[in-house]
Amino acid sequence: MVAGxxxxxxxxxxxxxxxxxxxxxxxxxxLYCDKNNAFYAMSLQATVIRDILHHAPTYGAAYDxxxxxxxxxxxxxxxxxKLVEWEKSAKLWDLxxxxxxxxLIGLHMGLEITPATLGMVGLLVQSSKNVSEAFQVYAQxxxxxxxxxxxxxxxxxxxxxxxxxxxxxxxxxxxxxxRQGMDNSLSGTLNILRVLTGKNIxxxxxxxxxSKKNISEYTRLLQTTxxxxxxxxxxxxxxxxxxxxxxxxxxxxxxxxxxxxxxxxALYLQSSCSKALKQLLLMQFKGQIPTIEEAAANLKMxxxxxxxxxxxxxxxxxxLANEVKKDIALQLLRHSPHNITxxxxxxxxxxxxxxxxxxxxxxxxxxxxxxxxxxxxxxxx
Numbered sequence: 001m002v003a004g005x006x007x008x009x010x011x012x013x014x015x016x017x018x019x020x021x022x023x024x025x026x027x028x029x030x031l032y033c034d035k036n037n038a039f040y041a042m043s044l045q046a047t048v049i050r051d052i053l054h055h056a057p058t059y060g061a062a063y064d065x066x067x068x069x070x071x072x073x074x075x076x077x078x079x080x081x082k083l084v085e086w087e088k089s090a091k092l093w094d095l096x097x098x099x100x101x102x103x104l105i106g107l108h109m110g111l112e113i114t115p116a117t118l119g120m121v122g123l124l125v126q127s128s129k130n131v132s133e134a135f136q137v138y139a140q141x142x143x144x145x146x147x148x149x150x151x152x153x154x155x156x157x158x159x160x161x162x163x164x165x166x167x168x169x170x171x172x173x174x175x176x177x178x179r180q181g182m183d184n185s186l187s188g189t190l191n192i193l194r195v196l197t198g199k200n201i202x203x204x205x206x207x208x209x210x211s212k213k214n215i216s217e218y219t220r221l222l223q224t225t226x227x228x229x230x231x232x233x234x235x236x237x238x239x240x241x242x243x244x245x246x247x248x249x250x251x252x253x254x255x256x257x258x259x260x261x262x263x264x265x266a267l268y269l270q271s272s273c274s275k276a277l278k279q280l281l282l283m284q285f286k287g288q289i290p291t292i293e294e295a296a297a298n299l300k301m302x303x304x305x306x307x308x309x310x311x312x313x314x315x316x317x318x319x320l321a322n323e324v325k326k327d328i329a330l331q332l333l334r335h336s337p338h339n340i341t342x343x344x345x346x347x348x349x350x351x352x353x354x355x356x357x358x359x360x361x362x363x364x365x366x367x368x369x370x371x372x373x374x375x376x377x378x379x380x381x
Contacts, residue, residue, distance in 0.1 A: 046084045047119045048145065050077040052092060055112040061099040069095050086148050090170055093177035104214060106180030107221055110187025114195050115248075117188075118145050124261060126196055127253040132242040134196065135162060141261050147279065149185060159204065160242045162189065164233040167282060168328060168346070173335040179210045182233055187221050189235060196246045205236045273299075273309035274320055281324045288348040289321040326362040333367055334374050340367045 049072060056066050067073065070092045076084065096105045115122035121141045128134040135153040142151055148167040153160065164185055171178040186206060193201045202223045207230035218226040280298055281289060295317070296306040310316055325347050332343045344355035359367050 046077055048117055049084050049089055049092065051112065051117045052096075052109065055109060056096065056099075058112075059096075059100050059102060059105060059108060061096055066092075066095060066099060069099075086146075086170070087174075090148075090174045090177045090181070093180035094174065097176060097180065104183060104217055106182070106184035107187050107218065110184045110189075111191050111221070113184070113188030113191050115192060120257065120261065121145050124254065124257040125192075126246065126248040127250040127257065128246055129249050129251075129254070130242065130246060131193060131197065131201070131244050132160065134246065135160075135242070141265070143279065144261070144264075149181065151185075155239060155242070158239050160237045160239050162235045162237070166233070169282075169331045169335075172332055172338075182208065182210065186233070186235065190222065196248055197244050198247050199244070201237065201241045201244065203235045203237050206234070207236075208233045272313070273306070274313050274315050277306070277310070277317075277320055278324055281321065282328070288346075289325065292317045322358075322362065325358070329359055329367070330363070330370075333371050340371065343367070 053063060053067060053070075053072060057063050071088060072084075072092075093106060096109075097103060102108060115126040118125060118138075121138065121144050124137050124141065125134045128137055132153075132155070135151075139151050139153045142149070148170050150165045152163045152165070154163075155161075164182060166178060166182055170181070186208070190201070190203070200223070204224065205227065206218075206222050206224055207227040209230055209232060210228060212228040215226065215228075276299060277295060280295060292303050292306065296303040299306060301309075307317065310320070329343055329347060332338050332346065333340070338346070340355075341352055344352050347355065349355035349358070356366055359365075363370065
C-alpha cells in the first residue's frame with residue numbers, strides 16, 4: 001500500500017510518500033519547502049482507533065456494529081488532520097469488552113500493534129539505531145499518539161525500565177477501558193519490538209497497577225512473571241537487549257523526522273504554553289504540583305521564559321496549577337470510589353482542612369457537599 005503524509009510548519013512544508021508492508025513504513029524521497037503553506041500532520045490517535053476497528057472482527061466484534069455503537073465513521077479516518085476526542089476513544093474499549101466477552105481484549109489486541117499504528121511517531125521510532133533509542137524517542141513524542149498515556153524510559157545497572165503513566169481521569173471515569181488501554185500498551189510494546197528487531201525480546205518482569213486476573217494468560221502473552229497491584233505499571237528489560245539494532249534503522253530518515261517532530265513540538269509550545277503545561281502537570285506529575293523550576297526544565301525552557309509565555313497568555317503558573325488540582329479533584333470526587341481524604345492525599349495535601357479550604361475557593365462548595373450531591377443525582381448517560 002502506498003500512501004502519503006503531508007507535513008509542514010510555518011516556514012517549512014514536507015511531503016513524504018511512504019509504503020506500508022508487514023507493519024513497517026518505508027519512506028519514499030519527496031521533500032519540498034513552502035513558506036506560505038500551513039502545517040498539516042497525521043492525526044495519530046485516529047490511526048490507533050482505525051487499527052482497533054480494523055482488527056476487531058478477528059476477535060468477534062463486527063466492524064459495522066462496533067463503528068455504529070462507538071459513533072466512528074470511515075470518514076473520521078480519511079482526514080489525516082482530525083484528532084479523535086479521548087473520551088470517545090475510551091468508550092470504544094468498553095464496547096469491545098461487551099461485544100467480544102473478552103475481559104483481556106486489550107492484551108490480545110496488542111498483538112496487532114505495529115510501528116504503522118503510531119503514524120509519524122512510528123516513522124521516527126522504527127528508524128532509530130537500536131531499541132534503547134526507540135524507547136527514548138517514544139518517551140519524548142508519545143503524547144502525539146495518545147495524550148492520555150505517558151511513558152518514561154530509564155537505564156540503571158544491567159536493566160532498563162519502561163514505565164507507563166495513565167491519566168487519572170481515564171482510570172477514575174472509565175476503569176474497565178483504562179485497564180484495556182494499559183494492557184494493550186504492554187503487549188503492543190513487545191509486539192513492536194518483535195517487528196523492529198526480527199526477534200523475540202523477553203522482559204525480565206512486568207508489573208501492573210491493576211488487580212490480579214487470569215495470571216496464566218498474562219504470563220503467556222507477556223512471556224514473563226507478572227506482578228499485579230503494583231504502584232506503577234512497568235516493563236523491565238535486560239540492558240543488553242536494549243542495545244539490539246533495529247532492522248529498519250535509517251539514519252537519514254531518523255534525522256528528518258527528529259527535525260519534523262521537534263519543530264512540531266516547539267510550535268505546540270509556542271501556540272499554547274498553558275496547554276502544554278497543564279498536560280505536563282496532569283501526566284508527569286499526576287497533579288502533585290512541582291516547583292516552577294522543575295516544570296520549566298521538563299518543558300525545555302527557563303523559569304523566566306515560562307513565566308513570560310504564561311503572562312502573554314494572560315495566566316500564571318499558580319493559576320494553572322490550581323486549575324489542574326481543581327480538575328483532578330472534581331473528576332475523582334465525581335467518578336471514583338476515593339473518599340475525600342484519599343483525594344486530598346493524591347493532590348499532595350497532608351492537611352485535610354487545607355484541602356477543604358482550597359476546594360471551596362475553587363468551586364464555592366465543600367468536597368463533602370459535592371460528593372453528596374453527586375451521589376443523590378447520578379450522572380446521566
